[in-house]
Amino acid sequence: MERLLKSALAAALCLVSAVVVPERMGQAQEQTAPDPDLQAAKAQFEEAQILYLRELWDDAAAKFLSAYDKKPFSSFLFNAAVAFEKAKKLDRAVDMFQRYLDKDPQARDAADVKTRIDSLKALLAPPPPAAKTAEKAPAPAAVLPTIETKGLVIIESKPTGATIYLDDKSKGTFATTPWQGSLEPKPVKLIFEAQGFKPEEREILPRTDKVVEIYISLSEQHFLGWIEVIANVPGADVFIDRQEIGAIGKTPYTGHLKPGKHMLWVARPGYQTSQKEITVEPGTATTHTITLETVDYAVLKAGGKESQGAELMVDGIFACITPCEHRLAPGEHRIVVQQEGMEAYAGKLTANRADETTLNLQFSPKPPRTKAWAYAVLSAASFSLGIWRGVAGMGVKDQINKDIGNPARLTNSNDPRTRTGQIDYIEADVLFGVGAITGLLSLWNFLESGPPSTAAVSTVNRTTPEPKNLSLVPFGLPDGAGLAATGRF
Amino acid sequence: MRRTILALSALALAGGCDPGDFSSLLNKAPVQYISAPGGFGSNVGRTLLPLAPPADKPKMAARLLFAGTDQPSLAVADFDDDGKAQVQTASSDDLGALGLSADQTQGQGGISSAAWLSGTGANGTILLGIPDFVPPQGKGLPSGRVAFLNLVGDAGKVDFESAQIPADGPVTETHFGLAVASGRVTQTAADEAIIVSDSAVHVLGVTTGAAVSTTCPGSLPTPLDLHRSLAVGNFLPNGNQEIAIGLPVKGGAGQVFILQYGIDPANPTAPAGLFCARKIGVPNPAGNPAVGGFGTALVAVEDQNGDGLAELVVGAPPDRAYLLFSPFDGSTAPKLFTKVRVETISGVTIVDPNTPDGASEFGQRVALVDIDGDGVKELAVTALQADAGRTPKAGQVLIYKLSGSLADGKTPIAVVNDSNPIANTGFFGIGLADLEFNSSRACANKGEDAHVLVVGDDLGIFTFFRFAGVADPKKSIVLDPRCFAQ
Numbered sequence: 001m002e003r004l005l006k007s008a009l010a011a012a013l014c015l016v017s018a019v020v021v022p023e024r025m026g027q028a029q030e031q032t033a034p035d036p037d038l039q040a041a042k043a044q045f046e047e048a049q050i051l052y053l054r055e056l057w058d059d060a061a062a063k064f065l066s067a068y069d070k071k072p073f074s075s076f077l078f079n080a081a082v083a084f085e086k087a088k089k090l091d092r093a094v095d096m097f098q099r100y101l102d103k104d105p106q107a108r109d110a111a112d113v114k115t116r117i118d119s120l121k122a123l124l125a126p127p128p129p130a131a132k133t134a135e136k137a138p139a140p141a142a143v144l145p146t147i148e149t150k151g152l153v154i155i156e157s158k159p160t161g162a163t164i165y166l167d168d169k170s171k172g173t174f175a176t177t178p179w180q181g182s183l184e185p186k187p188v189k190l191i192f193e194a195q196g197f198k199p200e201e202r203e204i205l206p207r208t209d210k211v212v213e214i215y216i217s218l219s220e221q222h223f224l225g226w227i228e229v230i231a232n233v234p235g236a237d238v239f240i241d242r243q244e245i246g247a248i249g250k251t252p253y254t255g256h257l258k259p260g261k262h263m264l265w266v267a268r269p270g271y272q273t274s275q276k277e278i279t280v281e282p283g284t285a286t287t288h289t290i291t292l293e294t295v296d297y298a299v300l301k302a303g304g305k306e307s308q309g310a311e312l313m314v315d316g317i318f319a320c321i322t323p324c325e326h327r328l329a330p331g332e333h334r335i336v337v338q339q340e341g342m343e344a345y346a347g348k349l350t351a352n353r354a355d356e357t358t359l360n361l362q363f364s365p366k367p368p369r370t371k372a373w374a375y376a377v378l379s380a381a382s383f384s385l386g387i388w389r390g391v392a393g394m395g396v397k398d399q400i401n402k403d404i405g406n407p408a409r410l411t412n413s414n415d416p417r418t419r420t421g422q423i424d425y426i427e428a429d430v431l432f433g434v435g436a437i438t439g440l441l442s443l444w445n446f447l448e449s450g451p452p453s454t455a456a457v458s459t460v461n462r463t464t465p466e467p468k469n470l471s472l473v474p475f476g477l478p479d480g481a482g483l484a485a486t487g488r489f
Numbered sequence: 490m491r492r493t494i495l496a497l498s499a500l501a502l503a504g505g506c507d508p509g510d511f512s513s514l515l516n517k518a519p520v521q522y523i524s525a526p527g528g529f530g531s532n533v534g535r536t537l538l539p540l541a542p543p544a545d546k547p548k549m550a551a552r553l554l555f556a557g558t559d560q561p562s563l564a565v566a567d568f569d570d571d572g573k574a575q576v577q578t579a580s581s582d583d584l585g586a587l588g589l590s591a592d593q594t595q596g597q598g599g600i601s602s603a604a605w606l607s608g609t610g611a612n613g614t615i616l617l618g619i620p621d622f623v624p625p626q627g628k629g630l631p632s633g634r635v636a637f638l639n640l641v642g643d644a645g646k647v648d649f650e651s652a653q654i655p656a657d658g659p660v661t662e663t664h665f666g667l668a669v670a671s672g673r674v675t676q677t678a679a680d681e682a683i684i685v686s687d688s689a690v691h692v693l694g695v696t697t698g699a700a701v702s703t704t705c706p707g708s709l710p711t712p713l714d715l716h717r718s719l720a721v722g723n724f725l726p727n728g729n730q731e732i733a734i735g736l737p738v739k740g741g742a743g744q745v746f747i748l749q750y751g752i753d754p755a756n757p758t759a760p761a762g763l764f765c766a767r768k769i770g771v772p773n774p775a776g777n778p779a780v781g782g783f784g785t786a787l788v789a790v791e792d793q794n795g796d797g798l799a800e801l802v803v804g805a806p807p808d809r810a811y812l813l814f815s816p817f818d819g820s821t822a823p824k825l826f827t828k829v830r831v832e833t834i835s836g837v838t839i840v841d842p843n844t845p846d847g848a849s850e851f852g853q854r855v856a857l858v859d860i861d862g863d864g865v866k867e868l869a870v871t872a873l874q875a876d877a878g879r880t881p882k883a884g885q886v887l888i889y890k891l892s893g894s895l896a897d898g899k900t901p902i903a904v905v906n907d908s909n910p911i912a913n914t915g916f917f918g919i920g921l922a923d924l925e926f927n928s929s930r931a932c933a934n935k936g937e938d939a940h941v942l943v944v945g946d947d948l949g950i951f952t953f954f955r956f957a958g959v960a961d962p963k964k965s966i967v968l969d970p971r972c973f974a975q
Contacts, residue, residue: 390506397514404518407967408957411515412908413573414522414949418511425506432505 041070042211045152048079049209052149057087061096064149074104075182078113079149085120094120107181119144150182151208157192158217165191169249172235182206194218195226195285199256224256225280229266231290233463236268251290266290270354270462294463298328298351302337304361304455310339322361337453339363345453354463360456372445379439386431393424516571517973519955520908523555523566525948526578530559530599534945537922538603540640541611542930543567550931550970551924553943554615555950556600558715561589563600563617568924570931570972572941572954587617587636598622598634601715602669606637607680614639616682618666620715633665635684662686667712672721672730674763675701675750683732685717690734690748690763701750701762709746710736713785722789722799724815725749725766732763733801735784743783745769745803747817769803772811772823782806786855790866793892794821802868804852808845810870812891826889826898827851828872842899849875849885856921859940860888860903860956862968867891867902869942871918877906884917886944888956903956903966907946920945924952932972939970 048063061083068076081096097117101110155164157177166174167189177192183206193199197218206212229238230252237247241263249255251266259282267273271292278288302312303323310322313336319326322337328351337345342363349357396417403411525533533555540552551568563579581590588596602618615638622634668685674692675681682693688709692701718735724747725731731750737743746765753764771783786804790812793800798815805811808828814821828851830844845851849872857866868889877883887901895902907917922943928936942953954974956966 393506397510400511400514404515407955410520410905410908410953410955410957411518412520412522412951413515413518414524415515415518415908418515421514422508422511425508425510428506429508 037070038213041067041073041076042213044070045076045079045211046209048083049149052079052083052086053209055086057083058089061087061089061092072103073152073154073180074100074107075150075152075180077103082147082149085144085147090120090124094124104181116144116147149208151185151206152180152211153183153204153206154178154180154211154213155190156213156215157194158215159194159197162192162194162197162216162218163254165193167191169253169255170247172250190214192216192218193254193256195254196283197221198224221256223259223282225259225282226285227253227255227257227278227280228285228287229253229264229290230287231266231274231292233268233271233292236266236271236290236292239265239267264288264290266292268292268462269356270295294354296330296353298330298353298355298357300326300328300335300349300351300357300359302326302359302361304359307337307339307361307363310337310342310361310363312337328355328357335359337361337455341366343450343453345455347455347457349457352461354461355459356462357457357459360458361453362455363453364451367445367448367450369446372442372448375438375442375445379435379442382431382435382438386428386435388428389424389431390428393421393428396421396424516573517971519953519969520905521568521572521574521952521954523574523576523950523952525557526562526564526576528560528578529557529562529564531947532558532599532919533948534916534920534950536600536603537920537943537945537950538605538615539922539924539943540565540605540615542927543611548931550927550972551941552611553922553924553950554603555920555945556603556617558599558601558621560599561587561597563587566950568926568952570928572926572952572971574952587619587638588622588634589619594625596622596624596634602666602719604669604671604682606671606682608640612641616669616671616684618669618684620664620667620686622666632663633667633686635666635669635682662688664712664715667715668717668719668734670719670721670732672732674721674730674732674748675761676729683719683721685719685734687711690732692732692750692763709734710738713737713739716785718785718787718804720787720789720801722801723797724789724799724801724817726796726798726816727751731766733787733789735787735803737784738781741781742771743781743785743805745784745787745801745813767817769813769817771805772813780805780807780809782852783811785853786810786871788855788857790857790868790891802855802857804855804870806850806852806873808847808849808851810852810855810868812868824891824896824898826868826870828870828875828885828887828901829899846872846875849873851875851887854918854921856923856942858888858923858942860942860953860968861966862937862939865891866923866940869921871921873916873918875906877917880907883907883915884919884946886918886921886942888942901959904959905942905944905951905953905956907951914948915946917946917951918944919947920950926954926970928970928972928975932975934972934975936970936972936975939968941970 044063044067048060048067051060051063061080064076064080064083077096077100081093081100084096085093094117097113101113155177160177162177163173164175164177164179165171169191185206185208187203187205190202190204191199198221200216200218202214202216204212204214234251236251238249238251238253240248240257243265257280259280262278262280264276264278265273272295274290274292276288276290307322312319312322312324312326314326314328315334330351330353332348332350335347335349343366345361345363351357400411400415400417403409535558536556538554540554542549542552546567548570549567550570553566555566556563561584563584564576566574566576568574584590585595589598590596598619598621600617601620604616606614606616608614617636617638619636620633663686665686666684667687670683671680672683673680674683675694677694684691684693720733721730722733723730724733727749729750732748734746734748736746747767748763749766750761750763752761753759771780783805784803785806788802790800790802792798794814796815800815801813803811803813810826812824814823827845828849830841830846832839851872852870853873854871856869858869859866868891870887870889872885872887874882875885877885883906885904885906888903889898889901890896924941924943925938926941927938929938944951944953954969954971958966
């Protein structure tokens with residue numbers, strides 16, 4: 001048992017990888033013999049950086065080129081170009097930038113460097129003939145974006161060809177070993193994986209004035225299984241065994257798994273989640289190919305500031321209370337969102353499969369009905385008073401008619417009651433008129449609507465996640481107006 | 490809510506109340522009122538003269554001339570078949586033809602008396618008395634004037650401009666034209682103009698131009714106001730018409746003179762003229778004291794006692810009127826008409842049949858009109874200061890039977906007053922007239938002609954087409970000659 005433990009410890013020690021950072025680490029258990037050219041190059045590089053900081057541009061450039069002579073890392077050419085540019089030796093700078101691109105055409109900053117080369121060449125080009133007339137007033141010097149030297153990170157592994165991830169595997173593959181290049185001067189986690197070997201992680205702090213050299217030796221791993229998950233949709237989330245803890249990576253995904261049965265999910269918005277049970281055999285490598293199908297519905301997301309609690313109606317049927325999501329069958333739909341005290345928003349929406357449409361609602365308050373009610377009360381009062389005066393006038397009229405027919409009464413054609421009755425009738429008519437006018441004003445105010453509620457409508461299709469163009473079509477509502485948003489994708 | 494508002498609005502806009510409903514509401518009122526036309530002063534209803542309706546307007550049932558007594562103004566009212574009056578007013582040019590104007594360019598004065606002189610139907614000559622006539626400065630003395638208005642009543646428009654102005658009154662008299670009448674006093678074949686001044690009575694032969702004046706008693710007593718009662722009738726058994734003139738005296742005993750044309754028996758050597766055939770004092774059939782108002786109003790009444798002579802009703806304010814029987818020799822006792830005292834105390838009306846209402850100025854005007862259509866005229870007497878309903882001293886007109894069971898002299902068969910207590914300003918009954926309403930002419934169904942009472946006050950003229958019974962309430966007087974009531 002004890003021997004077994006010692007054997008296991010010895011094996012574990014042998015498997016420990018070593019990151020070789022000369023300034024920090026001399027404890028690597030497995031380290032290759034120092035490369036004198038590399039050491040010389042590093043020395044030249046660091047001297048060049050010191051000269052650069054002292055703004056001895058020519059000397060710094062010469063040192064960078066000396067370092068390059070020792071080890072032809074493209075970063076040295078880049079730094080030499082920067083030093084020449086600082087020294088106003090633009091032709092040399094152009095030459096060095098061009099050599100940099102020739103050396104590393106796939107450099108991540110290749111496009112920027114090419115742009116800079118073009119800019120420097122433009123500065124070096126003689127002015128056009130027409131410009132000679134302007135010699136007395138030379139044109140202002142062109143200003144190029146600030147540029148600085150870059151550091152150098154050298155990553156090697158055993159075995160070579162290990163996959164490098166930065167910080168998180170969910171971001172996908174960064175590179176494969178051996179790799180040399182520049183990284184931003186901030187802490188970064190390196191993840192190494194190779195088929196048949198146990199994954200390793202290391203954190204480093206790249207610097208602009210140093211050469212950071214990393215070497216890692218991966219230990220073989222025979223008791224894990226290696227899987228590769230590929231899908232017809234790149235970038236889909238990969239879940240193993242538990243979805244609630246989040247995706248462990250994105251397609252194409254590779255990694256080790258403990259032997260046994262595992263549940264594999266591959267999901268991506270706009271697609272139906274694919275679920276598959278896989279069996280991992282120790283020491284094997286298996287590739288799982290997943291085909292994701294586009295979902296057969298669209299999703300409508302309704303929300304926005306001050307739109308909490310609004311009713312979303314789709315084709316006249318209550319859907320949900322905002323903020324909320326609602327699935328839509330493909331086709332044209334009539335969307336109405338109502339919130340108490342606000343003008344309703346209404347629109348038409350054409351939904352396609354896997355569309356995700358967002359309604360960012362901006363409700364417009366309904367105008368207050370205080371004035372309408374005031375007019376209504378005034379109208380009712382006017383009509384009531386008008387009826388009262390009218391009835392009084394009719395009473396006078398009836399009484400006069402009665403008196404005319406009464407033989408015992410001698411009604412005079414100059415009877416003053418006619419004037420009373422006329423005044424009653426005029427008062428009634430005036431009050432009826434006031435009642436009618438205020439009634440119409442009341443009706444107008446009751447029917448009056450405020451500015452229409454609006455919504456910023458954006459639609460993306462999850463299978464092709466670029467926003468689509470939308471057209472907005474206004475249309476009438478029983479108590480207002482709205483805008484119809486129609487998207488065709 | 491919206492439906493209610495819309496319904497009410499539609500109701501108001503479509504229906505509403507038409508004030509015009511009241512414009513025609515009173516067309517059939519039993520009392521039609523003519524307010525003072527423009528240009529009239531405050532004395533509108535004193536001078537009233539019924540005329541025949543115009544021949545060219547068959548729907549017109551009656552015509553009434555009226556004038557203002559305080560300033561130059563004259564108008565004719567034509568009553569349609571509904572009794573509604575259409576008034577034509579004399580323009581300033583028309584009045585200028587009468588020698589009158591409002592700006593003293595010709596002369597000033599109201600028309601205080603009027604009488605139909607001659608003519609047929611609506612065409613004829615009207616005698617207008619202008620006792621207060623004031624000539625333009627430097628053009629004579631203010632002795633009064635009489636104008637002859639030749640009325641061409643058949644024309645579509647009354648021709649006021651055909652006036653002829655006779656000579657002004659004698660310079661020795663005042664208020665020439667104080668009263669006017671027509672009659673055949675001097676045995677002529679045509680009616681003569683009888684014109685009264687403050688002090689004399691003149692008879693003008695219209696066709697002959699002859700003029701006679703009273704010689705009795707040489708000078709008449711000064712009238713109490715700008716009014717002199719005058720009646721013409723066959724009062725005495727000589728075959729001619731006589732003139733009765735009332736001579737009330739303030740604070741004394743009033744009289745009525747009967748003037749006869751011929752040779753005065755008391756002065757047989759004098760030529761024929763107007764002499765005092767009778768001097769009638771206040772009768773005293775029941776021990777009544779003499780009253781100064783005796784003679785304030787006169788009206789000749791057709792024979793009541795079978796002697797073939799006209800009788801005379803004399804108004805004797807403040808509380809009586811008499812029916813005097815010709816030949817005024819006391820052979821037949823006068824009949825007394827009084828307005829008995831009626832008081833309302835604590836809501837209880839008390840009638841005192843034995844006490845005349847001395848404050849009512851009963852007897853200021855008298856007239857005859859057949860208001861019930863029985864062919865016998867009733868007596869209308871004005872109580873000028875009687876309280877009318879809630880309006881004190883507004884004036885009343887009481888109507889009595891002259892004969893029959895209801896003719897007790899104390900109980901009127903009808904009482905009329907201004908039924909408008911607001912507009913009533915008093916002097917109701919200052920003018921009275923009997924207007925013949927020619928229903929047979931105006932109504933399509935050819936109704937029967939009837940007489941209606943016209944009463945004037947200071948601001949307008951009332952025409953009564955119906956009366957409320959008083960003496961026998963069970964028999965209301967509902968005769969209404971208007972076409973719609975036939």
